[in-house]
Amino acid sequence: MYTQDYAQFGATQERSTQARATARYASVIADLSQLNFADADDRRAFPPTLHSILARHGLLGLTAPVEHGGLALSLQEAIELISATASFDVSAASTLVIHNFLALPCIEAAPHIPEQKHIIWGATRGDLCAFALTEPGAGSAPRHIEASAFIHEDNVRLSGRKIWIGLADWARWIVCFARASGPDAKGRLVGVLVDRQAPGLKVTHEHRTLGLRGIIQNTLEFQDVELPRSYVLSRDQDGWGAAASSMNRGRIGVAAMGLGALERAIQVAASYASHRRLGKLRMIENSYIEQLLGQMVLRREVVKAMLVASCRLVSAQGTPNVHLASATKVLSSEWCGLVVDQCVQLLGGRGYDEGTPLAKIYRDARILRIFEGPTEALLAHLGRCLLSKATRDEIADLFRSVGAASVHAGAIAELSGLNETDGAVLIYAGWLTTLGLAKAIMSTDCFSASDCASAAADLVNSELASLRARAPARQPFEARSRANRTLTTFLHDAACSIRSPVLTDDYLKLVQYI
Structure with missing residues (x-):
């Protein structure tokens, strides 16, 4: 009797939680739908009320603990809100990813920071947080970071330059990564929490980006910025682990942004095709257009499934799986770009007109293939991990966890004999890993119950077949020399x-x- 009552109580609690999540989602959508993001794009500034809307709904503390003022949402619930926000404006969704997935977790993981709870509480209520990693000569590659954090006794002195830092000039706090120097520093990478108003910190440039015009992107100059040593987030440990963990969550966030932009593009294109007439038929009744739109929806199904799988692994393991997060980000950003481009083409001249939503989505979606690791860099990394003796077991374990050990074995066999250091081979191996994971995920019981999911699995198989038709062969020296000439x-x-x-x-x- 006790067990039955407990089970009923648990089911009631779950229904109550789902009801609250549904109500929150509907409320956020209702408020965002009233904002004029098109004008904000022209002005290169958010609608005046957006910040207060995000704070009021708790979206600046999506996964932060309740005791710190956050919503304590699961990653799945958080990305659903990010995706929904991206369907209205990718810039606004980018703000949520930078703040919630990149910067705030670094602060949450450092309880030694003075007044940490007060800082996080302020962040969940509207004090924006930025993430400063990228540098002119390094991008986001940690081994090439040149910004210096001189640590001596109880102080740290920051010097260096960061570029393309989203939210920087609007932020209250900036998580900055630099190379440690000083006694016993050993050149490790450290994260330092910096007050935006700290003496010596200057904003010297605003980047006029192709898309994401609603969010500010800045160059930051750290000119001997003095801070207490207690603001070194990683203390005496290497800080790259915290940065990498945040970036993995950031990749899942970027994938969610791609899903939202992709969904809105399909919606706009389908609406146009439903009204536009080609002779006696509406455009949507044309067999080619019908199949094209149908394939867009199938790509959306695959991206959704990859995101769900990524979130499930986080729930099971506590942290994002770096390989699945990278594959999900690659597939979402690449397919979002493809679908949006097809939608612009479908609308013809109207698609190229700034007065339609697609032109803005087209510009905004382009950055998703670059943010948190360009597609080529992530594919090369995945390919290297698949082939390297040091990491191949990690990839094998991931494939086994999604029930695809045979897919992994097939990929290894296919790559046998190819040059593991060749760039083209690594990119190909990365695509094999990405599409192989997608195939495995679409084949699991959770995603194979509907005709749509079955068709989406067929799409992935088709993409794999097309990829294999372009498999790289050993490139002789003469061919490489010819390309150079x-x-x-x-x-x-x-x-x-x-x-x-x-x-x-x-x-x-x-x-x-x-």
């Missing part, structure tokens, strides 16, 4: 016919043609 000849000819551009080293700004 071809490029050299082109550059010479172009310099004579259209002149050569002179660009600045920092932002590649055009100076002149010579």
